[in-house]
Amino acid sequence: xxxxxxxxxxxxxxxxxxxxxxxxxxxxxxxxxxxxxxxxxxxxxxxxxxxxxxxxxxxxxxxxxxxxxxxxxxxxxxxxxxxxxxxxxxxxxxxxxxxxxxxxxxxxxxxxxxxxxxxxxxxxxxxxxxxxxxxxxxxxxxxxxxxxxxxxxxxxxxxxxxxxxxxxxxxxxxxxxxxxxxxxxxxxxxxxxxxxxxxxxxxxxxxxxxxxxxxxxxxxxxxxxxxxxxxxxxxxxxxxxxxxxxxxxxxxxxxxxxxxxxxxxxxxxxxxxxxxxxxxxxxxxxxxxxxxxxxxxxxxxxxxxxxxxxxxxxxxxxxxxxxxxxxxxxxxxxxxxxxxxxxxxxxxxxxxxxxxxxxxxxxxxxxxxxxxxxxxxxxxxxxxxxxxxxxxxxxxxxxxxxxxxxxxxxxxxxxxxxxxxxxxxxxxxxxxxxxxxxxxxxxxxxxxxxxxxxxxxxxxxxxxxxxxxxxxxxxxxxxxxxxxxxxxxxxxxxxxxxxxxxxxxxxxxxxxxxxxxxxxxxxxxxxxxxxxxxxxxxxxxxxxxxxxxxxxxxxxxxxxxxxxxxxxxxxxxxxxxxxxxxxxxxxxxxxxxxxxxxxxxxxxxxxxxxxxxxxxxxxxxxxxxxxxxxxxxxxxxxxxxxxxxxxxxxxxxxxxxxxxxxxxxxxxxxxxxxxxxxxxxxxxxxxxxxxxxxxxxxxxxxxxxxxxxxxxxxxxxxxxxxxxxxxxxxxxxxxxxxxxxxxxxx
Numbered sequence: 068x069x070x071x072x073x074x075x076x077x078x079x080x081x082x083x084x085x086x087x088x089x090x091x092x093x094x095x096x097x098x099x100x101x102x103x104x105x106x107x108x109x110x111x112x113x114x115x116x117x118x119x120x121x122x123x124x125x126x127x128x129x130x131x132x133x134x135x136x137x138x139x140x141x142x143x144x145x146x147x148x149x150x151x152x153x154x155x156x157x158x159x160x161x162x163x164x165x166x167x168x169x170x171x172x173x174x175x176x177x178x179x180x181x182x183x184x185x186x187x188x189x190x191x192x193x194x195x196x197x198x199x200x201x202x203x204x205x206x207x208x209x210x211x212x213x214x215x216x217x218x219x220x221x222x223x224x225x226x227x228x229x230x231x232x233x234x235x236x237x238x239x240x241x242x243x244x245x246x247x248x249x250x251x252x253x254x255x256x257x258x259x260x261x262x263x264x265x266x267x268x269x270x271x272x273x274x275x276x277x278x279x280x281x282x283x284x285x286x287x288x289x290x291x292x293x294x295x296x297x298x299x300x301x302x303x304x305x306x307x308x309x310x311x312x313x314x315x316x317x318x319x320x321x322x323x324x325x326x327x328x329x330x331x332x333x334x335x336x337x338x339x340x341x342x343x344x345x346x347x348x349x350x351x352x353x354x355x356x357x358x359x360x361x362x363x364x365x366x367x368x369x370x371x372x373x374x375x376x377x378x379x380x381x382x383x384x385x386x387x388x389x390x391x392x393x394x395x396x397x398x399x400x401x402x403x404x405x406x407x408x409x410x411x412x413x414x415x416x417x418x419x420x421x422x423x424x425x426x427x428x429x430x431x432x433x434x435x436x437x438x439x440x441x442x443x444x445x446x447x448x449x450x451x452x453x454x455x456x457x458x459x460x461x462x463x464x465x466x467x468x469x470x471x472x473x474x475x476x477x478x479x480x481x482x483x484x485x486x487x488x489x490x491x492x493x494x495x496x497x498x499x500x501x502x503x504x505x506x507x508x509x510x511x512x513x514x515x516x517x518x519x520x521x522x523x524x525x526x527x528x529x530x531x532x533x534x535x536x537x538x539x540x541x542x543x544x545x546x547x548x549x550x551x552x553x554x555x556x557x558x559x560x561x562x563x564x565x566x567x568x569x570x571x572x573x574x575x576x577x578x579x580x581x582x583x584x585x586x587x588x589x590x591x592x593x594x595x596x597x598x599x600x601x602x603x604x605x606x607x608x609x610x611x612x613x614x615x616x617x618x619x620x621x622x623x624x625x626x627x628x629x630x631x632x633x634x635x636x637x638x639x640x641x642x643x644x645x646x647x648x649x650x651x652x653x654x655x656x657x658x659x660x661x662x663x664x665x666x667x668x669x670x671x672x673x674x675x676x677x678x679x680x681x682x683x684x685x686x687x688x689x690x691x692x693x694x695x696x697x698x699x700x701x702x703x704x705x706x707x708x709x710x711x712x713x714x715x716x717x718x719x720x721x722x723x724x725x726x727x728x729x730x731x732x733x734x735x736x737x738x739x740x741x742x743x744x745x746x747x748x749x750x751x752x753x754x755x756x757x758x759x760x761x762x763x764x765x766x767x768x769x770x771x772x773x774x775x776x777x778x779x780x781x782x783x784x785x786x787x788x789x790x791x792x793x794x795x796x797x798x799x800x801x802x803x804x805x806x807x808x809x810x811x812x813x
Contacts, residue, residue, distance in 0.1 A: 069094035069131075070476070071416045072505040073409065074388065078440055079423040079545040082402045088125075088420055089390035091134035091505070094413035099394055100126050104406045104419070106532035106787075107511030107525040110700050113787045114532055116512060121407065125396035131413065134391065136482040136504070139283035140352035140384035141173075141272035142325070142336060144344040146265050153322065154230025157294040158188050158198070159306060160270075161242075161359040163221045166285035166382070166493035167194060173273035173282045174224065175291045179266045181276045183207045188226055189273070190216055190284060196239045198226040210237045217241060221289075221359040223307040227297035236297070240307035242359055268293070268323065268344050271352070271380035280349075285493050289358040289377040292324035293340070309360055328376035331355045331368055331634045334607050351386035351499045351611055353379035355634035357627070366629045369637050375629075381491045385484035386611055388504040398424055404431060404542040406438070406524075406531055408511065419511050421524060425544045430559040433807055434541040436530060437557075439569035439594075441546040441602050443523050444612050447506040449486035452516055453478040456490045457623050459663070467665040471514050473507035480505070487614045488623045496624045499605075500612045518708050519665050520701030520784055527566040529700070529783040530593065536791050537800055539807075550575050550604055554582035562806040567594040567783045568709070571602040571614070574638060577648060584653075587770035589806035593799070595761065595780035596658045596709035598650035601640050603633040617641025619742050621661060642742065644717065652718035655764035656711035656778045658740050660753065666736030668707025668781050670697030671727035671763060679724055682765050684805045685775070686726075689794050695727055695763075696795045699785030705795050706732070710761035711778040723766045729779075730760035763798075773811060775802045 071094055076087040088099065105117035158175050169192050176187030184203040191197050194215035201207035216222050221242040228235050266274045270291050275281030292312055305315045312321060323340040330337070331354045338344040348354075355368040358377040368375035396409060404426050408419035423438060451459035453474055462468060477483065483505045485497050507513075515522035521529065534541050541564070549556055550573045557563050557579055569592075577598065584590060600620070605611040613635045616622045620642045631640055643649060644657065651657035672694060677686055689695070696705025706729035713719050733753025743758060744751060753759040761778040768774070777799075785795040805811040 069413055069416050071097060071411055071413050071418045072476070072507060073393070073411055073418055073420045074503065074505050075409065075420050075422055076503070078421065078502050079425055079548060080398055081425055081427040082398050083400050083427060085395050085397050086422055087392040087395050088409045089134065089388070090129070090393040090411060091390065092131040092413055093133060094131045094416065096128060096131050097411050097413040098128050100410045100412070101396055102408055102410045104408050104421070104511050104528055104531070105535055107528040108514070108521040108700055109512055110520070113700050117532060118410070121402070123396050123399060125394050127394055129393060136385070136388045136390070137279065138350065138385040138482050138484060139272065139280065139382050140348070140350040140380045141280060141283060142270040142346040142348050142352070142378065143267040143272070144346055146267050147344060153295060155228060155296050156186065156322070157225065157227045157296065157298045158186070159223070159225045160188065160291040161221055161223050161289040162216065162286060163359070164190060164216050164218045164284070164286040165495060167218050168192070168285065168382070171282050172284040173269055173271060174284055174288065175270055175293070176273040177266060177268050178273045180274055180281065181278070185266060186228070187273055188224055189282070196224050196237065198235065198237045200228060200235070208235070210235050212237060212239050214239070225298065225303050225306065229297050238303065268346070270346065283382040284380050285382045285491070287356060287358070287377040287379045289327060293322045294320045295322045296320050326376060327354070327378045328358065328368070328372035331375070332607070332636065334605070348378070350384040351501070352381065352384055353498055353634070355630065355632055357629040361629055363629065367632050369632070379495065381493065381495070383481070383485065383492050385504060386499065386501045386608065388483070396422070406528065406543060421509060421511070423543055423545050425548060426542050430542055432540045432542045433560060434534070434539060434562045434564065434803070435557065435560040436541045436543045436564045437549055437566065438527055438543060438545050439566040439571070441571040441573070441612060442568050443509055444500045444502055445487040445571045445602070445614065446523060447486050447500055447502070447509055448477055448484055449488045449508060450477055451488055451623060454485070454489055456494050462664070465664065468516055469519060470516050471508070473510060473513055474516055476507045487612070490624055496616070496626065498614055500614070501610050503610045517663065517665065518701050522780070523568060526568070526701070526783055529786055530564065530566065533786045533791065533796065533799070539803065546576060547609070549579055553579040554586070557583040557588060558586065561809065562589045562591065562803065564591045565593055565597060568780050569594055569597040570599045571612070572598050572600070572643065573602050573604055574636070577643065580653065584768045584772045584774065585770070587768070587772045589772065590654065590774045591799070591802060591806065592654045592774060592776040593783055595711050595778055595782070596661070597711070598643055598653055599658055601638065601643055601646065603636040603638065603640070605635045615640025617645065619645070621658070621740050621742065649718040650711065651714055652720070654774045654776045655719050655723040655766035656713050656762050656776045657717050659710055659712035659714070659743070659761070660733070660737050660739050660759040661709040662707065662737045664736060666702065666734060668699065668702040668704025669729045669732035670704055671695040671706055671729050671761065673727050674725045676724035677726040682724055682726060684811055685765065685798055685801050687801055688797050693794055695798065696782065696785045698788045698793065699781060699795070700787070701781040701784035705782045705785035706761035706779045707781040709780045711776070712758060712760050713762040713764050720766060723764050725762055726765055727763040728760050730757055733759055771809070773806070
């Protein structure tokens with residue numbers, strides 16, 4: 068079967084905008100057709116897959132081609148010719164390899180591997196430090212310490228060359244352990260034609276044979292510098308002891324030097340030397356990470372930048388696939404707001420590249436659906452059961468667990484990058500996610516391996532289809548829009564709907580929802596595990612999200628010591644509840660439990676508060692003894708996968724009403740959230756612990772504001788049961804109608 072995959076230059080656009088689409092396929096040709104997405108899941112128990120073609124400029128039959136992706140991060144300057152003065156030099160850095168690889172990788176290089184011209188510090192395939200010096204005349208010299216750079220430990224690496232004598236000295240000095248140093252000295256080539264070299268200075272990589280960047284270093288690098296003379300032995304000893312080049316009196320001889328602890332939010336690093344060799348960070352290596360001299364006395368990089376002078380580079384970092392544009396779509400001026408896609412077809416192979424169209428100016432409806440696109444991107448290319456290094460590794464063959472085609476495609480294409488749930492090849496956390504790359508699991512038909520049903524985009528389309536079914540027009544925007552525009556975006560609408568899984572929320576988003584509700588707005592929280600993790604957006608590269616998971620929460624990795632603050636904003640990451648802004652406080656419920664494997668979902672029973680006259684409108688047409696939502700497209704129930712509960716101890720306001728609950732209806736495969744266990748509990752499962760439950764709540768705000776919360780990621784997957792003739796759809800419709808008209812009881 069041919070591979071056919073694409074991505075768009077933007078996830079959300081306005082009428083009148085254009086959007087570029089990049090495609091790679093092994094098929095000889097394909098047809099590109101824009102469509103409006105209505106329902107994604109193909110389960111015959113529901114409406115089935117529903118889309119409709121739309122007339123946008125850009126639809127065409129196009130010639131297929133394969134586009135390659137080049138992961139791996141480095142820091143590089145513009146191509147620059149080295150001056151003749153650098154016949155003599157010192158290269159130095161602190162390095163901490165974090166992965167034992169079987170190939171040569173660059174540390175600090177000004178090197179053309181094809182021409183064998185220049186010089187550079189490398190980590191050889193065997194793990195030892197080397198200096199390469201090449202003249203381009205077949206006289207390349209390689210000096211090696213022949214002792215491995217220790218993985219997971221810091222070493223000071225220094226190479227010097229005297230251009231007059233050709234004398235070379237190379238040494239590595241581990242910090243705080245092992246022998247003092249492992250030197251290598253000798254006579255090098257007499258002439259190095261550095262003036263004929265026109266290559267970027269690269270940190271964590273080198274210029275390869277085919278003109279591509281090669282040899283990506285996986286690990287941390289701190290305080291790299293190039294000096295225009297050899298350091299003396301006394302100076303080298305002081306540098307290896309932790310002093311900087313200014314302290315040892317070598318500042319006047321600094322050709323180039325970079326402080327990675329400064330301006331952590333930027334995608335570039337300024338040269339502090341005399342050469343203006345500023346560096347661009349390619350593929351988003353990790354910033355705001357601890358350096359070689361981190362003492363542990365301060366855990367906020369902003370307060371002690373001199374101890375956060377490292378960047379963590381990875382061979383599998385990717386922030387932009389950098390594919391060429393294959394076609395451009397133009398959104399008509401009269402296109403209604405909604406969820407669309409560029410549909411790609413080559414024979415029986417099909418792909419949908421999602422594109423959200425928001426209103427151009429102001430509101431065009433009285434209902435707003437905020438799609439949780441930050442959650443979409445957090446899960447983008449998630450490989451928990453097909454990758455390595457996570458607690459889910461090896462689950463792919465488990466009974467009852469079925470991988471989607473997208474999961475299998477991701478396993479075949481590691482170059483498309485990983486998700487915020489995965490770890491890098493060295494086991495370190497993936498803290499950045501991007502939308503500028505192929506994302507096979509962000510598709511309308513995607514079925515999540517954990518539930519066997521629709522999730523994220525594919526489940527959020529259940530809301531779109533439900534609104535279509537009941538004849539309610541809604542404007543659609545994304546988390547990125549809400550992050551950028553704040554409460555002013557929400558205040559145009561009397562009713563705002565969340566998607567099914569609004570887990571990842573930035574500070575501006577949280578403030579916007581709070582302001583909207585306090586001003587009298589009405590929110591329908593139609594999901595679970597919402598308003599949970601703090602997320603940051605790179606304002607310089609807005610296609611990138613950053614996540615620091617801290618040291619608690621239901622997580623697949625935790626932040627390394629001292630690395631809980633975001634590089635892009637400086638704010639503390641982790642759970643919102645540890646910043647005093649729990650989801651319970653905001654919407655009445657907060658994350659309670661989850662199933663990490665395919666298990667049956669449950670329904671709800673009505674609670675005493677559901678008979679309060681203030682919420683009578685919610686249960687019109689629903690009898691007292693009905694089980695609510697014991698059906699649906701996701702494991703046959705509305706309460707499942709990740710669920711939220713009312714909890715006054717976690718911040719739920721005392722006046723919140725508990726309308727319905729799934730308490731006692733879950734089995735042993737549904738587990739209490741780890742952050743709710745102060746110590747290991749013997750009874751933390753759905754059949755033993757009353758806190759393992761999903762709750763439906765109603766929370767009033769000042770000025771007539773209110774929140775209706777369903778407490779489950781599965782709720783929207785139950786809307787379409789029996790052709791929308793069911794109590795989940797009835798309750799949700801009752802609330803929407805009352806919120807739109809303002810007729811809910813005071």
